[in-house]
Amino acid sequence: MPDVLHSLERPELFEKFKAQLYKDFELAGLADYAPKFISNNLNDIYDAVLNSVLLIERKDSTSLMTLLYRIDISKQQLKTASQNSTNNLKQVIAELIIKRVLQKVILKEKYSS
Incomplete structure (x- = not known):
């Protein structure tokens, strides 16, 4: 994952x-189903988000798509990311969630001052 994620x-x-x-x-x-974090270590964050994705997916895939829509991750972004990754789809989703939510936070911080 890119260096920007280290801002966590x-x-x-x-x-x-x-x-x-x-x-x-x-x-x-x-x-x-929201992740519970034990630290701000990137691997721990990734594991927690991935676990939440897996739990939601077991519930039903519609809920997972609703979450992705809410976070603002398009089907095209998902398709492109999964084609460019060696990870499985759930791992790609977890990465995209972390990146997009962090992007929202950084943009809010940048433009709220």
Whole structure:
């Protein structure tokens, strides 16, 4: 994952990331599936998001698509990312979720000052 993801190591950005991610899960009707983070370590974040994706997918794929729509990840982005990755689809989805939510947080921070 790109270096921008290492900005999650900044405690204030990590807190905003967690809040935004929870908000997106909640607005998609999936608050119970929102990831629980044990640290701001990128691998831990990825594992937690991947676990949530797997749980939601087991529930039903429509809920997963609702979440992706809510987070603003298009089918085209998903298709392109999966074609350019050696990871499985769920791993690609987890990466896209982390990247997009972090992008939202960084953009809000940049333009709110």
